[in-house]
Amino acid sequence: MIHPSVLADEFSQRWERIRKSMLQQGADAMLVTDNVNLYYVSGRVFSGYCYLPADREPLFFVRRPVGLDGDNIVYIRKPEEIGDYLREQGLPFPQTLMLENDSITHNEFLRYEAIFKPATIKNGTAVLRSVRSIKTPYEIGQIRRSGILHAEVYAKIPSLYKKGMTDLDLSVEIERESRLLGSLGIFRIFGQSMEIFMGSVIAGDNADNPSPYDFAMGGAGLDDSLPVGCNGTMLEERMSVMVDLGGNFTGYMTDMTRTFAIGDLQELAYKAHETSIEIQRSIAEAARPGVPAKDLYNMAIEIAQEAGLGDYFMGHRQKAGFIGHGIGIEINESPVLAPRSRDILAEGMVFALEPKFVIPETGAVGIENTFAVTADGIEKLTLCEEQILPLG
Amino acid sequence: MIHPSVLADEFSQRWERIRKSMLQQGADAMLVTDNVNLYYVSGRVFSGYCYLPADREPLFFVRRPVGLDGDNIVYIRKPEEIGDYLREQGLPFPQTLMLENDSITHNEFLRYEAIFKPATIKNGTAVLRSVRSIKTPYEIGQIRRSGILHAEVYAKIPSLYKKGMTDLDLSVEIERESRLLGSLGIFRIFGQSMEIFMGSVIAGDNADNPSPYDFAMGGAGLDDSLPVGCNGTMLEERMSVMVDLGGNFTGYMTDMTRTFAIGDLQELAYKAHETSIEIQRSIAEAARPGVPAKDLYNMAIEIAQEAGLGDYFMGHRQKAGFIGHGIGIEINESPVLAPRSRDILAEGMVFALEPKFVIPETGAVGIENTFAVTADGIEKLTLCEEQILPLG
Incomplete structure (x- = not known):
């Protein structure tokens, strides 16, 4: 065999x-x-x-x-x-x-x-x-294993930061911890138009640099040949630092984003981050087999707009057209949580939910987690502190 | 514009x-x-x-x-x-x-x-x-820049090794140095059947583990979802350690391989390494515009066989069918140095030449360098010590 x-x-x-x-x-x-x-x-x-x-x-x-x-x-x-x-x-x-x-x-x-x-x-x-798109229990086990290691890496992030680092420097140290814990590194994407290295660390206003790729966040990147993610920004006071690296520890990936702060951020950023958590909470309550993926998208948009944050939701100068995506062997599987998605949640689906905001002069805030759809709800597979944590 | x-x-x-x-x-x-x-x-x-x-x-x-x-x-x-x-x-x-x-x-x-x-x-x-396949002077400049940084990373390898490391541990430290020097990380490959993270560090008999991918070297990898390269081998005395990571510092890559030794290797390994250098020397003398790529392949095979090393050349249990490949934005451009190649060298071509050997009980030995075809010969773009260097 x-x-x-x-x-x-x-x-x-x-x-x-x-x-x-x-x-x-x-x-x-x-x-x-x-x-x-x-x-x-x-x-x-x-x-x-x-x-x-x-x-x-x-x-x-x-x-x-x-x-x-x-x-x-x-x-x-x-x-x-x-x-x-x-x-x-x-x-x-x-x-x-x-x-x-x-x-x-x-x-x-x-x-x-x-x-x-x-x-x-x-x-x-x-x-x-x-x-x-419908994972077997074995596959969900593989994703769960990736999620545990992914969270283990993220828990170390505050200890990896040192004053004077650029976004690239910090990314490199997180990449290193991932690899030492067995990350395979490779990041599989369906379709030929999206490319990324291990993920993105985006600091400050680099979050508002539009990318050609259909990821939720942009970033100018280090070179015009790969214009996404960190761009060499020096990490400074009042910046948010969003870490969104893949958890590629098995043949199955997890996707998880956490936001960090250097010093204090403006109030709007904290409010947007809380709104991200609130969107996740509302979606986690609503999501179960039979729910249309587009309803979850609409729910997220509504909460963001009611909070007066619509202008910043899922990007500012350029917006992503989705708030979540199926994940497994590839980063962009079914279902997609987008306004015109025809996907309906079903038991065994696994998706990443990433309600994020780009706040000018601060950067990106919000969270992302990977969830499995269970018989009567969803289960979070990426368990790690969700509040904005201070760096330094 | x-x-x-x-x-x-x-x-x-x-x-x-x-x-x-x-x-x-x-x-x-x-x-x-x-x-x-x-x-x-x-x-x-x-x-x-x-x-x-x-x-x-x-x-x-x-x-x-x-x-x-x-x-x-x-x-x-x-x-x-x-x-x-x-x-x-x-x-x-x-x-x-x-x-x-x-x-x-x-x-x-x-x-x-x-x-x-x-x-x-x-x-x-x-x-x-x-x-x-015919690079402009500007493109060769980009490749040259990648080559300089690539060599800078490789020069640090002996200082990155610590006793008790696995092949993965060493790879991670080299990857880190690359990224800190600005490596974009991404490794572009033409065609859908080849995948790799940043390249390979292959130690000992892992070199003889056949890979599904059409790279010159194999290695079992860390997981069946990406079966190539390092596999967690503990680095030990009498092992060769072959480092073959991409130099992706601009939109244009260099390819370079160097071999390291932990303690003394068997004589056959040193002989094979010298033969690799001799093959490179002979090809560097013969290569110029107008020369068929397949002639260079045949020359390499002949030298390896004359040295009595044919069984080990370009793999042992599974052999690669080429000794070099064009390189630029992708790792596998034209020309290909293979027995049935119809490519003819022309000024402006850039190719990686990788005459390598797999020696049972030792591992892989040999070198790889990236060359540009000039008006009357070839120029090496990856300048770094070529002898087997000791680790530890």
Whole structure:
């Protein structure tokens, strides 16, 4: 088997859920090729393909690494050999094939089309993202483990600060603590347009520098080739310092943001931070299976506006169009908590909620936590002090 | 203008080279969409598109960030507005359009096809990769700057080692030094199948753990979700420690590997390391414009085999199929130094050369440096001691 044998049921369950969605759309087989999806269906990243028929066990066609062993593993050098193998084994070719049309390149699509020559190709990306949005208890366990280590790192932040640091200096020390606790570092993002290193430390008015990326916070970054996050700002009195680094301690991530202050901040900043906590409290009370994600977005906007803070909510010069996002192997899974989201909360979903404010002359304030949707509510997986803590 | 005005000539020159290649293939326009190519044509990463006609100045259609200013910048919310804009301005639609068929997803391809409805779509990826393979003096300057900082970090490695460290511990301290010197951290790779954090520190027999990724060295990694590089090996006597972290200090990377030893290594390891240096010397003498990249590969294989080290060259249980690779904005640009490469060296190319050996019971040895192809040879951009240095 390609996965650890103790996880046989776990993976059988994942395959079965994918097959069920495939059958609903009349697909005979799916070819899984991208690393994130391969990890989901096999428990490991490998170079190769998972061929999952709707009515049979999957086959794993592996290019690298050498040495994997199992009766569902076939070594190949190129994807054309998948077709050869099906022919040799007398296995049927799919009439309706699913491909990851939102992650494979156009040229890859053409190559797979030529191999399988199916009558119809449907979009497997949507199926995989939908199935992956409902985490198994094992997956939630992985996220919980990331969350515990993530919180352990954040608890050290006040002790990492030293007077005279820049935002980069502080970020580096937090990154170091993360890595020493086993952070894998890598930050997986669906889609090609978003890029980030391990996350962001944003201090003072750098929070109001708009970014090209669709993250909730901006920041000018250190270079035009990666214009997001810390920009070398010297940390000074009356600045807020927002720390939003990924918790990538397993193949599953947590997302968590905490705000720190150097000296005293203006009153508006504390008020906005309290409003962030209030938004989280209200959403935590309302969120449960069956609740539309957009209702949670609207609830957040309403609370921010009632507090007179609408101008600062989710950015100032440039605003993010969401207040939360599904998270798992990637930072941007389903559901999305946005005004036009059609996602409905369901048990097993995991999302990050990040009601944040950008206050001119102070910086960003607010919190972010990762929650799992339970049978009758949501459970916080990132447990760490939420008040603004002083640095220095 | 979207780029700094002092670089107006630089970008005009890049556009002109792309247009020339487009015209050779009969293309009327190219739509540039991926971050790496957008950075190449504009000097910044933004969310949006560059529409480059073969006979006109490019237009930059920007979604984010707000606040860019210039007469070639048009703000849009979605790519369909590019079509609207061309119609409004009475600009012609392309008959033959180039798209980045090797980086855009299949669904993106369909979307752009529907917007422009060209008679023919050709592959712009190949054009952009080919143009990008010949660096301008400005780009080589950026790479040189990365190389200087990269070497500065590596020079500190012996002082970062402490007895009792694991490979991860040492990696973390090197990562920290890199970041403090301004490393952007991000590691851009062409294609979706390769992933890595900042690079690899590989100690002892972890070097012989095969990886799914097409990097020259393997390593089991810390987790099956990212099976490459350090794996928590305790650093011990008689082990080699190979450090291969990216030099991502500008939008342009350098690649450099150095080998360290804890105590004395077996003779075979020193011999292999000397052979690595000899391969580099021979290739540096032979390499110049006009030389086929595959000849350099063959030269390396021959030297390794003549030294009786063929079994260990470029891996042991699993071997890499190349000894070097182009580098720039991405770690894997053209040319590739591989047996079936059709690339020919040309002035302005920049490549990393990494003749490495995996010696059982010792680990990986060898060096890697980044070179620019000059008018009559090659120039090393990563200048740092190349002998095996002791740790501790």
